[in-house]
Amino acid sequence: MNYFSEKDIYDIVANVVAQSGLGKNKAAAPVCSDEGMEIPIEISARHVHLDRESLDILFGKDYKLTKKRDLSQTGQYLSEERVKLVTERGQIASVGILGPLRSKNQVELSFSDARILGVKAPIRLSGDLEGAADVLIVGPKGVVSAKGSVIVAKAHVHMTAADAEAYGVVDGEHVSISMGTDRKVTLNDVIIRVREDYVLAVHIDYDEANAANVNGGHIVGHLIKNR
Amino acid sequence: MNYFSEKDIYDIVANVVAQSGLGKNKAAAPVCSDEGMEIPIEISARHVHLDRESLDILFGKDYKLTKKRDLSQTGQYLSEERVKLVTERGQIASVGILGPLRSKNQVELSFSDARILGVKAPIRLSGDLEGAADVLIVGPKGVVSAKGSVIVAKAHVHMTAADAEAYGVVDGEHVSISMGTDRKVTLNDVIIRVREDYVLAVHIDYDEANAANVNGGHIVGHLIKNR
Numbered sequence: 001m002n003y004f005s006e007k008d009i010y011d012i013v014a015n016v017v018a019q020s021g022l023g024k025n026k027a028a029a030p031v032c033s034d035e036g037m038e039i040p041i042e043i044s045a046r047h048v049h050l051d052r053e054s055l056d057i058l059f060g061k062d063y064k065l066t067k068k069r070d071l072s073q074t075g076q077y078l079s080e081e082r083v084k085l086v087t088e089r090g091q092i093a094s095v096g097i098l099g100p101l102r103s104k105n106q107v108e109l110s111f112s113d114a115r116i117l118g119v120k121a122p123i124r125l126s127g128d129l130e131g132a133a134d135v136l137i138v139g140p141k142g143v144v145s146a147k148g149s150v151i152v153a154k155a156h157v158h159m160t161a162a163d164a165e166a167y168g169v170v171d172g173e174h175v176s177i178s179m180g181t182d183r184k185v186t187l188n189d190v191i192i193r194v195r196e197d198y199v200l201a202v203h204i205d206y207d208e209a210n211a212a213n214v215n216g217g218h219i220v221g222h223l224i225k226n227r
Numbered sequence: 228m229n230y231f232s233e234k235d236i237y238d239i240v241a242n243v244v245a246q247s248g249l250g251k252n253k254a255a256a257p258v259c260s261d262e263g264m265e266i267p268i269e270i271s272a273r274h275v276h277l278d279r280e281s282l283d284i285l286f287g288k289d290y291k292l293t294k295k296r297d298l299s300q301t302g303q304y305l306s307e308e309r310v311k312l313v314t315e316r317g318q319i320a321s322v323g324i325l326g327p328l329r330s331k332n333q334v335e336l337s338f339s340d341a342r343i344l345g346v347k348a349p350i351r352l353s354g355d356l357e358g359a360a361d362v363l364i365v366g367p368k369g370v371v372s373a374k375g376s377v378i379v380a381k382a383h384v385h386m387t388a389a390d391a392e393a394y395g396v397v398d399g400e401h402v403s404i405s406m407g408t409d410r411k412v413t414l415n416d417v418i419i420r421v422r423e424d425y426v427l428a429v430h431i432d433y434d435e436a437n438a439a440n441v442n443g444g445h446i447v448g449h450l451i452k453n454r
Contacts, residue, residue, distance in 0.1 A: 110339075110437065111437035111440065112337075112339045112433070112434070112437055123409060123410055123440065152440075154410075155410075178415070182350060182416075183350055183381075183382075183414075183416065184414075184415035184416045185412060185413065185414055185415060185435075185438065186412065186413040186415060187410075187411075187412055187438075188405070188411035188412060188413060189409075189410065189411045206339070207339070207434055207437035207438045208412075208438045210337065210338035210339055210434035210438070211412065211414075211434045211435045211437070211438035211439075212438075213338065213350065213379075
């Protein structure tokens with residue numbers, strides 16, 4: 001017969017709890033009303049993601065971005081460095097660079113921005129650069145011709161699997177997000193994106209934010225399942 | 228006993244028809260579907276309305292605007308002349324002037340424009356300048372300090388009483404307008420404005436248009452009565 005110490009019992013229980021998933025990644029049930037389920041909204045300003053080679057050209061060999069502040073999504077940050085976007089039709093100065101570096105350059109604009117530059121950018125989820133437009137990225141040390149890099153971000157929701165369960169939605173589902181301000185707007189085609197390191201938030205751009213007259217701070221919208 | 232000529236009969240019948248409203252201002256029933264009732268949408272770019280005194284200062288005494296093209300609303304037109312809007316924070320060049328002249332200056336911007344100028348403009352229906360922001364209007368002959376003139380236009384629907392009857396709405400009613408593009412958006416608080424010289428159209432600004440990815444040309448949206 002085996003005898004167990006208090007420490008043994010504690011370890012066994014801890015192990016069972018850990019394996020059961022109890023108390024781990026358990027999302028709180030969203031606050032519900034007639035308007036839908038409450039969900040935080042964040043506005044993405046225009047920005048660029050750079051690859052290693054482009055950062056070398058724009059800021060110098062082996063340059064390292066300086067973090068200005070963390071963004072809500074784990075590991076993502078806004079850097080102190082800025083670039084200028086240039087086309088033959090126009091330019092936009094002081095555009096933020098998000099870190100960390102990526103395998104491909106990606107420039108995310110609003111349609112208002114795209115009009116200033118005179119580029120025809122498609123609506124895409126981040127990472128999908130099919131049909132993306134061209135732009136020159138200008139830094140203090142050089143210029144990169146970023147072909148096929150410019151998109152207008154499709155509105156999306158970041159959430160974990162536990163969040164998805166709490167909201168009753170699945171990865172890739174198209175939902176509606178309503179913003180109940182003095183300029184009430186509903187975005188009817190917003191994509192759910194599920195990943196374990198995501199932090200719950202709807203991401204919209206400044207055209208969508210302006211149409212709803214929301215800005216900065218902590219905005220709460222409502223998620224409504226599409227029929 | 229009185230006898231009536233053919234002409235008398237014709238006149239009597241014409242008079243009865245005229246008074247009954249039969250065949251007059253009878254709007255066609257809107258095309259309906261699950262999405263709502265079809266309705267034309269027009270995008271208003273940033274523009275200014277000027278009073279007589281301001282036009283004198285900006286372009287010279289007794290200056291007369293040159294019509295570039297008629298707008299959809301009866302009597303309204305875009306002029307060839309342009310002005311620049313200036314604040315200490317920014318400026319926007321080549322802003323259109325709508326004719327005819329009005330009793331008060333009114334500058335209609337999008338929130339994107341307001342951000343460029345650094346002004347805090349309220350959402351208002353045209354003509355309501357409560358809390359409107361200040362801006363300098365610069366013309367070839369002078370500068371006008373247009374205090375309390377800058378608003379962001381509240382989305383609205385122009386229609387006649389006959390249209391209102393056909394759509395089952397009344398003047399001042401708040402309805403929803405959906406735009407079924409690849410960036411489907413519903414504006415949930417759009418005001419019905421009824422006047423006999425109005426031409427059926429929803430008027431939205433460029434932030435709302437960009438959020439829905441609609442631009443130029445002939446856009447059809449759907450009107451949905453709010454619950």
